[in-house]
Amino acid sequence: MSQVLLPQSLQQDLPLTALAPMQDVTNLWFMKVIAHYGSPDYFFTEYFRVNDTSRLNRKILAAITENDTGRPVFAQMIGESIPDLARTAKELCGYNIAGVDLNMGCPAPRIYRKNVGGGLLREPEKVERILGELRSVVNDRPLTVKMRLGFENTDNFYKILDIIADNNIDLLSLHGRTVKDMYHGEVKYDLIAEAVRRVNCPVLANGNIKSATTALEVLSQTGAAGVMVGRWAIGNPWLFNQIRQALRGEQITPVPLAEVRNYIDRLWQTPTASTMPERARIGYLKMFLNYIALNVDTDGHFLRLMRHTSTEIELFKLCDRFLLTDLTKTLALTPSTILV
Numbered sequence: 001m002s003q004v005l006l007p008q009s010l011q012q013d014l015p016l017t018a019l020a021p022m023q024d025v026t027n028l029w030f031m032k033v034i035a036h037y038g039s040p041d042y043f044f045t046e047y048f049r050v051n052d053t054s055r056l057n058r059k060i061l062a063a064i065t066e067n068d069t070g071r072p073v074f075a076q077m078i079g080e081s082i083p084d085l086a087r088t089a090k091e092l093c094g095y096n097i098a099g100v101d102l103n104m105g106c107p108a109p110r111i112y113r114k115n116v117g118g119g120l121l122r123e124p125e126k127v128e129r130i131l132g133e134l135r136s137v138v139n140d141r142p143l144t145v146k147m148r149l150g151f152e153n154t155d156n157f158y159k160i161l162d163i164i165a166d167n168n169i170d171l172l173s174l175h176g177r178t179v180k181d182m183y184h185g186e187v188k189y190d191l192i193a194e195a196v197r198r199v200n201c202p203v204l205a206n207g208n209i210k211s212a213t214t215a216l217e218v219l220s221q222t223g224a225a226g227v228m229v230g231r232w233a234i235g236n237p238w239l240f241n242q243i244r245q246a247l248r249g250e251q252i253t254p255v256p257l258a259e260v261r262n263y264i265d266r267l268w269q270t271p272t273a274s275t276m277p278e279r280a281r282i283g284y285l286k287m288f289l290n291y292i293a294l295n296v297d298t299d300g301h302f303l304r305l306m307r308h309t310s311t312e313i314e315l316f317k318l319c320d321r322f323l324l325t326d327l328t329k330t331l332a333l334t335p336s337t338i339l340v
Helices: 028-038 057-066 082-092 117-121 125-137 157-166 190-196 212-222 232-234 239-249 255-269 277-296 300-309 312-323
Strands: 016-019 042-049 074-077 099-104 143-147 169-176 203-206 226-229
Touching: 016 239, 028 057, 028 255, 042 057, 057 074, 057 212, 074 082, 082 099, 082 125, 099 117, 099 125, 099 255, 117 125, 117 255, 125 143, 125 157, 143 300, 157 190, 169 190, 203 212, 212 226, 212 239, 226 239, 232 239, 232 277, 239 277, 255 277, 277 300, 277 312, 300 312
Parallel strands: 016 042, 016 226, 042 074, 074 099, 099 143, 143 169, 169 203, 203 226
Antiparallel strands: none
16 A cells, blocks of 8 residues: 655644645645645545546646646545556646545535536445555555545445455545535534544544634544635635644644735636626635635624625725734634525
């Protein structure tokens, strides 16, 4: 079995951190934005869609070939055709990737209805065939899996964990909800702890890791090798550095809201900005602001007012009002519990 090893240049005495793959978010540009504020130990690409006519998506591939963050990047695939998954895995292994990751957790209905992503969790036998074939072709670098606890329930959970162990998977990223839970409800960290005990590879705990304090609590509760953070890293790109500070027992460095304003400016300057209509560009920025707002104003006023803006001038005037009026204010270390 190949080993998931941290490069020598990284801190090896601390638990791992990873940015969760998020479709239409974790592209090369966003990886670079995150890296500006403090990279995780690992990045994962958006998923490469795999079917009988698929070819490697060039934009997603750029997150590997043009990545100058200094961090290893795993290439994630989504699909259910075994020959095509094997073909794509071989192609990806021709690039400088940390490993190949199979998506078995995407909860979007348009995805799982095609029996891919989280839809695979309904068919343990199919999972066994897929992982067996992938393990035979990915033999010179890590083969990893990202999954959830199950589809609508956890009936297949232990069976799939045993399949992962039997196929010598090198790293498991486990979101502690079912596919049907989407991003709602309690994260079952106790079942992540069960996975840690049952599989023979490192496990990254995923699901509602919203602060450095949460990360430490989850690591303690689960015994996981590290944490994978998704949406909350959008709202707080300093989070990976904060987690490292907390792990070292250091005081977390406060982030002035003026720095958050600079982060929003950076997000506004997406590489496709010049070709995007203003309305589309504002809508794209609001996707990020939905999470940023929860760390800025725990009462939810910024979030509600932001959602009602319709022009660039209106939006940035609001950002200035909340972020630059009082230069002593800092980003909340734990975001508001207001639902987004």
